[in-house]
Amino acid sequence: MFTNLFILVLLISFPDLPSSIKHDTETDHQAPIAFKAEINDPLNSLISWNSSIHFCQWNGITCARRHQRVIGLNLANQNLTGLILPHVENLSFLRYSPPELGSLYRLKVFAISRNNITGPVPSNFGNLSSLTRLYGGSNDLTGEIPGALGSLTRLELFAFGENRLTGLIHSTIFNLSNVLVFDLTANQIQSTLPPDIASTLPNLEFFSVGINLFTGSIPISFSNARKSRYLHVGYNRLSGEVPSFSKLNKLTVLALLGNLFDDLSFISSLSNATYLASLGMDDNNFQG
Ligand SMILES: *[C@@H]1O[C@H](CO)[C@@H](O)[C@H](O)[C@H]1NC(C)=O
Ligand SMILES: *[C@@H]1O[C@H](CO)[C@@H](O)[C@H](O)[C@H]1NC(C)=O
Numbered sequence: 001m002f003t004n005l006f007i008l009v010l011l012i013s014f015p016d017l018p019s020s021i022k023h024d025t026e027t028d029h030q031a032p033i034a035f036k037a038e039i040n041d042p043l044n045s046l047i048s049w050n051s052s053i054h055f056c057q058w059n060g061i062t063c064a065r066r067h068q069r070v071i072g073l074n075l076a077n078q079n080l081t082g083l084i085l086p087h088v089e090n091l092s093f094l095r096y097s098p099p100e101l102g103s104l105y106r107l108k109v110f111a112i113s114r115n116n117i118t119g120p121v122p123s124n125f126g127n128l129s130s131l132t133r134l135y136g137g138s139n140d141l142t143g144e145i146p147g148a149l150g151s152l153t154r155l156e157l158f159a160f161g162e163n164r165l166t167g168l169i170h171s172t173i174f175n176l177s178n179v180l181v182f183d184l185t186a187n188q189i190q191s192t193l194p195p196d197i198a199s200t201l202p203n204l205e206f207f208s209v210g211i212n213l214f215t216g217s218i219p220i221s222f223s224n225a226r227k228s229r230y231l232h233v234g235y236n237r238l239s240g241e242v243p244s245f246s247k248l249n250k251l252t253v254l255a256l257l258g259n260l261f262d263d264l265s266f267i268s269s270l271s272n273a274t275y276l277a278s279l280g281m282d283d284n285n286f287q288g
């Protein structure tokens with residue numbers, strides 16, 4: 001305590017300290033203020049983001065018990081509006097480099113879902129190398145998902161549904177081999193599903209690209225996505241043959257509706273899908 005106070009007094013009294021020492025303290029104080037200036041925060045969710053309390057006590061911040069490293073940032077459902085994401089990199093308490101000072105690379109959970117956050121998903125999110133869960137759904141995000149996010153090899157949940165994302169899905173994103181939940185529902189993505197999807201995403205349980213502009217077919221490899229429980233590709237421009245789902249015996253929801261499929265022969269493959277509670281097939285070109 002005494003030491004901290006002493007350093008504080010020192011900083012105030014000697015503004016011309018070597019810049020290497022000065023820099024950290026300055027950005028620690030300024031970064032949250034600059035960050036807040038970019039955000040419309042009608043519920044005052046960020047009132048605690050000030051330098052009078054330690055950042056581990058700020059609303060939405062979770063720190064590891066030891067070493068006070070930030071491991072979680074949860075600002076979901078706070079009615080936040082603004083261009084927040086590109087500024088996250090400048091939050092010095094989350095700073096990436098140098099690693100022994102920053103803790104960005106220790107962040108495991110990042111949740112900003114259900115706000116009104118605008119702008120693109122920054123490619124430097126690919127630097128959050130410990131991230132396991134990324135919740136960005138129900139915002140106003142635009143642009144293409146950066147291929148750099150494919151380096152988040154520990155990611156288990158990737159959720160950006162209900163935004164205005166466009167463009168293609170980079171093959172690196174379909175290569176997030178630990179992903180269990182892949183949710184891009186209700187965007188404007190114009191892409192195809194890669195042929196080897198079930199081997200590049202071997203752990204898929206929840207997969208939704210429903211309500212987008214996907215073209216092409218459902219890859220045959222989906223026949224091997226044995227862990228699938230929820231599969232929603234409805235309301236796209238998918239066509240061709242629907243693969244067999246006979247090995248997907250955990251399936252509870254299968255939504256194919258609103259596409260251009262024309263072959264019903266996959267239906268018999270569902271005879272062992274004893275948990276299937278919802279099967280949507282309307283608005284296709286099925287005959288017979
Ligand atoms: C700083 O955060 C504390 C805790 O939420 C709050 O009581 C205080 O009003 C805040 N100070 C400012 C200047 O916003
Ligand atoms: C948050 O935003 C929603 C949708 O605009 C609105 O219905 C709700 O009242 C807001 N909540 C508060 C506490 O302002």
Ligand SMILES: *[C@@H]1O[C@H](CO)[C@@H](O)[C@H](O)[C@H]1NC(C)=O
Pocket residue numbers: 086087089090
């Ligand atoms: C982050 O901080 C750097 C250095 O102060 C600045 O050049 C950059 O524009 C900032 N980026 C954002 C997105 O605010």
Ligand SMILES: *[C@@H]1O[C@H](CO)[C@@H](O)[C@H](O)[C@H]1NC(C)=O
Pocket residue numbers: 079114115116
């Ligand atoms: C988000 O912004 C749009 C347009 O500005 C507005 O209509 C909507 O109510 C907002 N939603 C929330 C949750 O604030």
Ligand SMILES: *[C@@H]1O[C@H](CO)[C@@H](O)[C@H](O)[C@H]1NC(C)=O
Pocket residue numbers: 096097123124125126127148
């Ligand atoms: C962070 O990400 C950016 C953009 O992808 C990249 O240029 C930069 O080298 C990365 N930084 C580190 C420390 O990995």
Ligand SMILES: *[C@@H]1O[C@H](CO)[C@@H](O)[C@H](O)[C@H]1NC(C)=O
Pocket residue numbers: 150171172175
């Ligand atoms: C997919 O991941 C594997 C191993 O993790 C890597 O060798 C390969 O280059 C990646 N492919 C793409 C397209 O990112």
Ligand SMILES: *[C@@H]1O[C@H](CO)[C@@H](O)[C@H](O)[C@H]1NC(C)=O
Pocket residue numbers: 246247268269270271272
């Ligand atoms: C259903 O399961 C039985 C018993 O395991 C198997 O013989 C049959 O081939 C399966 N049917 C389909 C359509 O997968």
